[in-house]
Every structure is written in structure tokens, then in C-alpha cells.
Amino acid sequence: MKPIFVVLLILFSSFYGFSQTKPLKPGNENYKLKQDSLFKNFGNPGTIVIKGKVKNFKDKFFELAITDYINNNGNSIIVNKDGSFNQSFPIINTQELYLYLNNDAITFTLNDQDTIELAWDNKNLLNTFKVKSNKKIRNALLQTEWELYLKHRNAYNELQDDLYKKRDSYTPDQKYELINNQFNEVVKTLLKAEKTFPELKNQIPYQNLIVGKYYSYLSTLRGNNLLNKYNLKVKEDSTFKLEKRTIKASDGKVYTFTKYAILDGDPNVYKISSEEYLKNVPDYRSFMYNYLRFNDSAPITQYTKLVFSSSPIPNQTLKYYYIGRSSLASTLIEDWFITQCIVHSFNYDDFDKVEEVYNKFLPECKTDYFKDILLQSYNVAKTLKPGLTAPDFTLKNENGKDVSLSDFKGKVVYIDFWGVYCGPCIYDIENYVPKLHEKYKDRDIVFLNICVDVKQDEWLKGLKKYKLDGINLIAEGWVKNPVCKAYNINGIPHYVLINKDGTIANNNASDPSGFGGRIIQELDNALKK
Secondary structure: OOOOOOOHHHHHHHHHHHEEEEEEEOOOOOOOHHHHHHHHOOOOEEEEEEEEEOOOOOOOOEEEEEEEOEEEEEEEEEOOOOEEEEEEEEEEEEEEEEEEEEOOOEEEEOOOOEEEEEEEEOOHHHHOOEEEEEHHHHHHHHHHHHHHHHHHHHHHHHHHHHHHHHHOOHHHHHHHHHHHHHHHHHHHHHHHHHHHHHOOOOOOHHHHHHHHHHHOOOOOHOOOOOOOOOOOOOOOEOEOOOOEEEEOOOOEEEEEOOOOOHHOOOOOOOOOOOOOHHHOOOOHHHHHHHHHHOOOOOOHHHHHHHHHHHOOOOOHHHHHHHHHHHHOOOOHHHHHHHHHHHOOOOOOOOOHHHHHHHHHHHHHHHOHHHHHHHHHHHHHHHHHOOOOOOOEEEEEEEEEEEHHHHOOOOOEEEEEEEEEHHHHHHHHHOOOHHHHHHHHHOOOEEEEEEEEEOOOHHHHHHHHHHHOEEEEOOOOOHOOOOHHHOOOOOOOOOOEEEOOOOOOEEEOOOOHOOOOOHHHHHHHHHHHO
């Protein structure tokens, strides 16, 4: 029995004007054929092209990332001497593009077969930036997203900072009002776009853009522990009304609905196992992944509750497995959710615990695309099992000198993969790292701090600002850097503990905030070996 997240797709298609993938129901003569095709063909890659020209660009390339169904994939675009560029990238269905320009991430959605053209002057990006597509609807969507960026990006960043800094002084009602008010402004910008670009009317990609912003702000509610009490609600007044539509039912009754149902204020509307949203709304995936894992009201079987109440160190990945199995009404979405949990847990949890869930789920997974991802992830993770020799590397320190991991054989090595623009990283550095370093300053432990998210100049400024002691190294390029590839660093902060003999003690070591707890136990055990 799956008590929540039922597939409400037919309801949305009939009453709300959203064209959704209909759920596959046993009994339909085409059921097995459609199901087999879905599981076999989901994830087939397409191609997008990004081209254009930039003025006053001094670097040889600029960086970007494109999402898939599990990760953000970092890449770069080579800029020619005349400022032109033209590159193609693989893409699956609809994904998000992050352009790392102007010390920010400019975000657009991308579809298979897209060709988008960019142009800007690097000395004045905001006032000169242009984006376009030769497809009329895609071009209208890109202009709408650029308008959203210009009007709301800074406000959203400021909102996040404000909610964090005043998290203890704001009441829940005040936090909700701040989030909901900004959501309202975003909605107005989105709905205005339909009047500016009439070609967007009744177009699924435009509707999915609205859905994406809804789930983006739902994530903000969830991140501030407000989701179970509040829901996003568009405020109508004399100057702003949501467009309505009427439906005549089979019984002759006439019903009136908000044109875009996601804006109707229904507190349960996000509990939808939508294969359309999974495929084409990245913010839906982000929300659902975190909501299912971290929401206390998500259903868990009685068996799972018993297992976790009796275990001193529960297998969190197994818990997520049972949540996926008990919560979702779509096998495709189950496969996605559980696969993502396993893949990410290989980067954060004990290998043996994750391997247990991997072995359980792999033969159950129906979707070939996700099964392939599981196999690839496992093959990488098993090379970092405790007891295996840690991959050696050589990186530059702040003085430009080479430092190798092998230089410290005979000592315990605690590696902190961090970033200058990583909030949790900086929080640990400011609040817990000094205590940990002080406790072990006279012991055979080396603290290696490897920065991954910036270039050298910004890194050096960060070192000065945060006064980070230990041995500081830089691995530019993050996921493209050989060191990050060797240690499978897809997210930060990430901590690795290496034994005196150069073998891996834990590729997912506890973070410094475990001071006095698990991290102390791990370090002490490594010192005894």
C-alpha cells in the first residue's frame, strides 16, 4: 500500500490543463508494451549546442554545468581568440544549464535538440548579455528565464541569507510571509510572460517552468521547516487575478479552476508521482529527493521502524530504500529516487551499508538507465573501500610548491575537500575545525585542506579570510580534476581519513562537527593502527 504520492496525472490532464504522462495500469492491453518501452528507452541521450561570442574575455574558457537525473555535470566551453565559441553536449530530456559567469550561476532550462546562442561583453555582463534560440517557443522561454534572473536572482539570494542569519529571531509566520511574498512576485513575472509572448500559451514547457518555480520555493519552505504547516499561496487583489477556466463535468455541473493548477493553493498538490515532472522539471526532482528523505511525515513501513529503533547506527540508505518503496506510485520514479539515494550514499555513508542496499535493489531496478548508473557508481565506490591503498596525488600549496599524499606516509591523514563558496564548508571551518586541529596538534595527524571550487586568486583570498591552518592545497576544476575524480568528489564538504600505511580508513569520514563524538573515535582508531 502506498498512502501518499498517488499518481494524480489523469486528474490534472482533465481538470487543470496540464498534459501529463498517464499512469500505466495493468489490464490495459498495451500495458506491458508501454511499460517495457518506458524502462528500456528512458534516459536515451540527445544533444544540445551552445554557441556565441563574447567581448573582452581574457580566459581561454568559461565553466558550466548541466544536470542529469542524478548529478550536475561540470564542463567548460573553449573560447577562441576572436571570442567565439561553439560546442555540443549530451543531454537527456529537459535539464538545467548553469553558466558560471560574473561570479554567479546563470540558469536556463535546456531541451534535447536545442541550439542556444549567447553574446555578452565581459566588462558589463548584466547590461549586455543576450540569449536566444532559433525556435520561437524556446526563445520565448529563454527570454522569460533571463527576465526572472534579472528581477529575482539577487532578491532570492538575499532572502536565503536573511532567513539564515535571522533564523532564530524570525517567527515561522514571518519566515513564511517572506518566502510566499517573493514567490508571488516570481509568479507575476511568469504570468506576464504569457502576455509578452503569446506563443507560450498552452505550451507544456511553459507550464513546466511555472511548476519548476513552484517546487523551487517549496524547497525553500522545506529548508526552513515550514512545509508541514504552510503552503504557497498566490495573493490576489484588485490589481492581480489568476486566470480561471471552467470545466463541464459528465453530470452537467460546471466547475471553475485556476488555469495553472499548481498555483491553486492546494496544500497537497506537491504529493504527485508525476513522470512528466520527473522527466522535464529539474526543481521537482530536487524537491522530491530531499522531501522524501528528510520529512518526518513521509511514510515508513513498520518493519523499517523496527529495524531503525533497534540499531544504534542505522543504515540510512536502507531507510531511504523503504521510503521509496512505500511512498511512490510510479516504478520509474521509485527507480530514480532509490538510485539517487544509493549513488549519493556511496559518497557519504559506510561502504558496507550502502553495498547492502545496492545488492538488494540492483536486481529489482526496472529502468535500464538507472541500472547502468548504479553499476558505474558501484565500480567507482568499490575502489575506495576501507583497507585499499588510497590514490596518490600531487597538488600545489599556497606557495606554489608540489605536495603529494605519499609525503605523509607514516601519519594519519584527514582530508577536507572544501570550497570558498560552500556554506556548510565555511561553517565547519569557522566553528569546528580549529577545535579539532587543536586537539590533535601534537599527534601524528596531518590535516590536508583541498579547495575545489575556485581558481588560485580567490582561493588565496579565502585562506587569508578564514585563517585555515593545516596544509592547504588547490584542485581547480572540481569534478574535472583528477584528484576529485579519483576520490569521487561530487559534493562538498567531503572528508576522507587515511591510515598511517596509506590505506583508506574511511572515504566518507565524519565531519569536524562530530567533535567529541564519531570523528574523535575515527581519528583515535586510526592512530592506534
